[in-house]
Amino acid sequence: MDPDSARLHTLFHLYTNATCTAEERHEYLQLVKQQQYADALQQLIQQQLEQTDAEGELNPARAAVILRSITGGGAGGKRIALRRWAPWLAAAVLLLAAAGVWLVYDGKEEQGGQPPVADNNDIQPGANKALLTLADGTVVALDSAGNQVIQQGAVAIRQQAGSLQYDVQEGKAATGTNLLTTPRGGQFRIVLPDGTKVWLNAESSIKYPVVFAGKERRVTVTGEAYFEVAARADMPFMVDAGRHTALQVLGTRFNINSYDNEPALVATLLQGSIKLMQTLPDAPAPLILRPGEQVAVQQRPGSKMQADTARVMAWKNGVFNLDGVDIKELMRQLERWYDIRVVYAQQPPDIRLFGKISRNKTLNNFLKALEDYEVKFKRQGNTLIVLPGA
Numbered sequence: 001m002d003p004d005s006a007r008l009h010t011l012f013h014l015y016t017n018a019t020c021t022a023e024e025r026h027e028y029l030q031l032v033k034q035q036q037y038a039d040a041l042q043q044l045i046q047q048q049l050e051q052t053d054a055e056g057e058l059n060p061a062r063a064a065v066i067l068r069s070i071t072g073g074g075a076g077g078k079r080i081a082l083r084r085w086a087p088w089l090a091a092a093v094l095l096l097a098a099a100g101v102w103l104v105y106d107g108k109e110e111q112g113g114q115p116p117v118a119d120n121n122d123i124q125p126g127a128n129k130a131l132l133t134l135a136d137g138t139v140v141a142l143d144s145a146g147n148q149v150i151q152q153g154a155v156a157i158r159q160q161a162g163s164l165q166y167d168v169q170e171g172k173a174a175t176g177t178n179l180l181t182t183p184r185g186g187q188f189r190i191v192l193p194d195g196t197k198v199w200l201n202a203e204s205s206i207k208y209p210v211v212f213a214g215k216e217r218r219v220t221v222t223g224e225a226y227f228e229v230a231a232r233a234d235m236p237f238m239v240d241a242g243r244h245t246a247l248q249v250l251g252t253r254f255n256i257n258s259y260d261n262e263p264a265l266v267a268t269l270l271q272g273s274i275k276l277m278q279t280l281p282d283a284p285a286p287l288i289l290r291p292g293e294q295v296a297v298q299q300r301p302g303s304k305m306q307a308d309t310a311r312v313m314a315w316k317n318g319v320f321n322l323d324g325v326d327i328k329e330l331m332r333q334l335e336r337w338y339d340i341r342v343v344y345a346q347q348p349p350d351i352r353l354f355g356k357i358s359r360n361k362t363l364n365n366f367l368k369a370l371e372d373y374e375v376k377f378k379r380q381g382n383t384l385i386v387l388p389g390a
Contacts, residue, residue: 005040007031012044023306025324123363123382126202126337128162130188135176135210142188152176155193155210165191166210174211181205182223185339192219195230196237199316202336203259224257226316229272241265244283245297248275254289255312261332264302268294268312276301318360322353327375331386338363344386348375 011028031037128144134152142159150157154174156167168174182188182200190198194212204223218238229237231251239247242258243265252272258265267276269289276295277286287301294307314321322330327348335342337359357369363384367377376387 004031005037008037008040009044012041021305026306026308029323121379122365123338123340125360125362126185126187126339128188129186130164130180130182130200132157132164133179133181135178152178152210162187163189163191166193168193168211176210177207178210179205179207183339184336192217192230194232194235194237197228199226201225201315221256221258223259224255224315226253226255226313228253241267243297244279245301246277246279248277248286249273255316257312259332259336264296264298266294266296266312268307268309270309270313314356315359318358320357320359320366322355322357325353327351327353327386331384334363334366334384338366339382341383342386343383346388348386349388351375 008028008031011024011031014024014028128142130142132140132142132150134140134150140150142164144162146159147161148159150159152174153176154169156169157178158165158167164180180188180190180200182202182204184203186202188200190200190206192198192208192212193210194217196217198206200206201224204225205221206225207220209218212235214235216236216238217232218240220240222242227237227239227249229249229252233250237249237252239249239256241247241256242260245258245265245267247254247256247267250272252274253270254272254274255268255270256265257268267274267289269291271291274289275286276289276297278284278297278301284300287295287304289295289304292307292309293304294312295304296302308323311321311323320330320333330353331342334340340363353370355369357366361369363379370377378385378387
């Protein structure tokens with residue numbers, strides 16, 4: 001067995017036993033995309049299927065539904081060209097089901113098909129909306145339809161198409177701090193006075209001066225934000241992100257997830273470099289992140305690991321990326337995006353989801369993509385009750 005095939009064998013068993021790290025999962029998913037490993041992967045699946053078949057714990061009917069979705073045989077969706085893989089893909093679906101992993105399919109309309117019927121009781125997805133608190137305490141409501149100029153001394157704040165931009169008159173002094181806050185069901189984009197671009201996810205905020213002065217550019221963030229920082233070697237960009245954690249950056253692109261109800265603060269670097277520091281008296285040495293790396297901070301920073309950047313950036317790109325997500329994590333995302341409350345009738349099943357679903361779907365249409373799995377839902381107004389599966 002060549003080294004690459006041996007590595008695939010190792011990763012396959014770690015993956016199907018749900019004992020792989022995030023880095024190993026990323027490596028495995030990259031390997032199985034390569035045509036040269038198709039035969040080896042088929043053999044591994046067949047061996048595992050023979051082992052699990054005798055236990056009688058698989059659900060072929062449910063696997064068939066998932067398989068039809070993957071291959072385009074269901075109600076809508078693009079057909080995948082790799083038709084010859086379908087026989088062992090069916091076995092793969094069965095195997096994933098046995099391992100507590102479910103594929104979520106984002107069905108599209110067939111060409112010439114009828115659009116979904118409108119449901120007046122449905123909950124719409126989030127949209128561009130935010131509140132801007134000016135230095136004098138004035139609060140301005142912002143949305144995607146707004147088109148206005150807010151004058152704040154020597155600073156002109158221009159709102160257009162779900163975005164905010166600051167323009168400072170040359171030669172004029174400007175002071176004060178502004179706060180941009182997105183509610184549940186909201187998102188917004190801002191261009192800071194230095195040209196740095198920031199995207200805020202739902203239930204997030206950024207606090208910043210109307211003009212950056214002094215030796216550094218410092219902002220404070222809650223929730224989730226993606227940054228494209230304007231390069232200024234003479235004035236480092238600092239982000240206070242909560243949990244006694246600060247990031248020092250130069251010109252860079254990164255994402256910070258610091259929701260209070262998530263188990264850890266997660267910083268992910270896409271380009272440039274970041275120095276992650278803790279502001280505690282006995283803080284460990286700073287960590288330097290390189291592109292493609294991320295670190296999670298609970299009480300103390302964990303080890304650096306390779307990031308699944310597609311999953312990290314999915315929210316900004318209008319997608320829920322469910323790769324490796326469990327039910328509770330998904331429900332927290334839905335609470336923020338659809339402005340709902342989630343309660344559990346009992347402990348939800350310990351399963352992992354894989355797939356992608358558009359953030360533009362209404363809540364009911366989103367939930368339909370999950371209806372074949374070991375979890376059911378009941379809605380009472382803005383409350384979503386998670387029930388045990390049938």
